Amino acid sequence: MHRFLKDKEHLVRMAALFAAGAILFLILQAVLVPKGFGVYGHYRAGALADNRVRAPRFAGRTACVECHTDERDAWKGGKHAGVGCEACHGALAKHAEEPSASNAFKPDPKTICFTCHLANVAKPKNFPQIDPKNHFDGGACDGCHSTHAPDKGPAK
C-alpha cells in the first residue's frame, strides 16, 4: 500500500495521458465520421435525402392530361391508352411546370411509329408490326391512322 502511494504520480500521469487520448479520439470521431452515419445502418442517413433532390425530367402522364383534355379524350380507351404521353413526346417536366417556357415536342409521324412498330423477329408475335416494304408509301402514318388511338379510325 505504501509503495503504491509512493508511485501514484506515475499512475496519475498515465491516467491523464489516457484521458487525453480518449478526448482526442472523440474529437477526431466527431470530425471524421459523417453526420447521421449509422442511423439506419452502415451508411450516412443524409444519403437518402441526397438521392431525392434531383428534379424529375419526365412529368408523367397524369400531369399532361390535366391541361391537354382533348388529347386525353382521344387517347383514352384506345389501343394506345397504355402508352404514356412522354413515350413519344419526350421528357417534358419543364413544360409541365411552366407551359410557356418550352413547347411540347411533336414527333415526326413518318418515323416515330417505327420506333415500336417496325417488324422484328424478336418482337412478341401478337404485337402489331409493319414491314415498310409492303406497308409504307413514304407518307406520314397519321394520314391513315390516328396516332393517339389507332383503333378509333383515321386522324381528324
Added chain:
Amino acid sequence: MSSDRRDFLLTAGKLLVLTAPAAAYLEAMETGKAVEPAYKTAEHYWGMIVDVEKCIGCGNCVRACKTENDVPLEPYFFRTWVERYHVAGAAEHPDVDSPDGGFNGFPEKYAAGDGAKSFFVPKLCNQCAHSPCTQVCPVGATFESPDGAVLVDKTYCLGCRYCVQACPYGCRFIDPRTKTVDKCNLCYHRITKGLTTACCESCPTGARQLVDLKDPKDPVHEFLRTHKIQVLKPQLATGAKVFYNGLDGSVR
C-alpha cells in the same frame, strides 16, 4: 507561460462544448434539404416487374433512363439496357447482343422462321435485399435503403470499384465525370414523390412496372400470384426484387 497554457485550455474547452450543437446544426442542414415530409420510408418496399413477353425492344426505357438520370451517352454506361436473345436449341449457347444497350432499338439481325426463338430482356439493377455490392463497400457508400432501393452515396464513394466487380448482374459503372459509382436507383427522386420510374413511364407496352410490395392495393400481389415468376440468378440468393415473367432458362 502559465497564463498561455490557461488560455489554451479555456479555448479548447469552449471549442469542445461547441462541437455538440455544431454537429446537431450540421446534421439538420444535411438531412433536412428538399425532403417532403409526406414520404415515409417505412411504408414502402420497392421492386419491379419485367414482363419479357411484352418487351418489343424499342429502347424507350434506355433513352428515358439516360435523360432522366444524366447517364453519360457513351454506349457503355447504362443504368438500364435491353438484351436480345436468340436461342437455336435448348442445348446450345444462346446468341446474345445488345447494340448500344438498345439505345437505338434493335436492327433486324435474324431471319424469320429460322427455327430459333428470339426475344428481348430488359435489365436493370435488381435492387437486391441481400446485395453482394453493398457488402463489399469499404466505406458504407452504397446500401439497401429501408424502403428497398439500393442507393449510392456519391459524396462518400471512393471510386474503388469493388462493388462494380461484386454485382453479379453487371449493373454498376464508374461515372467518368465524378469518378464515383453510378447505378439504377429505381428513380429514387421520382418514386419518393409519387411518380413512377422514367423507364416505366416511357415503356409503351407496360413490360416494366414499378411495384410497391408494402402497398396492399398494388396489383403486384395479384400478378405474382397468377404468373410464373423468376428472378435473375436465383442460385446466388441475392434477394433480387426485379421479378421477371416469362423468363427463358437461357437468360443469365
